[in-house]
Amino acid sequence: MDLFAADDDAMQPIPVEDGELRFLQQLKLPYPNAELMRRLQEDIAWRVETIIVFGKEQAQPRLSAWYGEASYTYSGKTFHPLPFTPLLLEIKAAVEAASGCRFNSVLLNYYRDERDSMGFHSDDEPELGRNPAIASFSLGATRRFILKHKQRPLDLKLDLTDGSLLLMAGALQHYWRHGINKSSRAHGPRINLTFRLVQ
Numbered sequence: 596m597d598l599f600a601a602d603d604d605a606m607q608p609i610p611v612e613d614g615e616l617r618f619l620q621q622l623k624l625p626y627p628n629a630e631l632m633r634r635l636q637e638d639i640a641w642r643v644e645t646i647i648v649f650g651k652e653q654a655q656p657r658l659s660a661w662y663g664e665a666s667y668t669y670s671g672k673t674f675h676p677l678p679f680t681p682l683l684l685e686i687k688a689a690v691e692a693a694s695g696c697r698f699n700s701v702l703l704n705y706y707r708d709e710r711d712s713m714g715f716h717s718d719d720e721p722e723l724g725r726n727p728a729i730a731s732f733s734l735g736a737t738r739r740f741i742l743k744h745k746q747r748p749l750d751l752k753l754d755l756t757d758g759s760l761l762l763m764a765g766a767l768q769h770y771w772r773h774g775i776n777k778s779s780r781a782h783g784p785r786i787n788l789t790f791r792l793v794q
């Protein structure tokens with residue numbers, strides 16, 4: 596066996612300071628991406644979450660859902676997840692095999708079109724522990740994932756394509772924020788799943 600042969604199933608490092616990023620173009624799963632996308636669109640209990648901005652309730656500009664085994668606080672709200680579905684368990688197993696990390700919960704986000712977005716944040720809640728590994732699986736339309744360093748004028752832009760897996764690890768959440776801006780160009784629907792290990 597050639598240990599140094601190019602391995603299409605291995606996550607490749609993306610050079611970044613103050614943290615770790617790894618990327619895989621296509622996560623191996625027993626279903627085509629389009630079928631996974633359709634099943635998740637239909638079967639997930641999608642909700643519009645609200646957040647309080649300057650004392651006013653505002654709908655988040657996307658749909659979301661939590662599944663898994665542990666409740667979790669995010670943007671100041673505590674979520675009580677639904678139990679993993681068989682399909683989510685299959686995806687989780689594939690994500691764990693590719694990343695070598697273990698996860699017990701997933702936040703799903705559904706960007707309906709180019710007007711949906713995710714504000715800049717770090718996934719640094721105490722429940723995630725120090726230097727959490729977070730695996731982000733994308734389906735559907737390509738959207739640009741932007742990372743901005745908190746202390747230095749550095750940014751990084753990654754186009755997250757259909758079927759791709761991004762792993763954020765090491766001190767990344769400590770030093771960087773990430774988000775997805777609205778786009779002025781038309782985009783179809785996109786679903787993103789971020790797998791986490793909640794302590």
Ligand SMILES: O=C(O)CCC(=O)C(=O)O
Pocket residue numbers: 702704713718731740755773774775787789
């Ligand atoms: O949709 C994405 O790619 C990012 C999702 C994200 O940052 C999160 O769920 O915390």
Ligand SMILES: [Fe+2]
Pocket residue numbers: 716717718773789
């Ligand atoms: Fe995030």
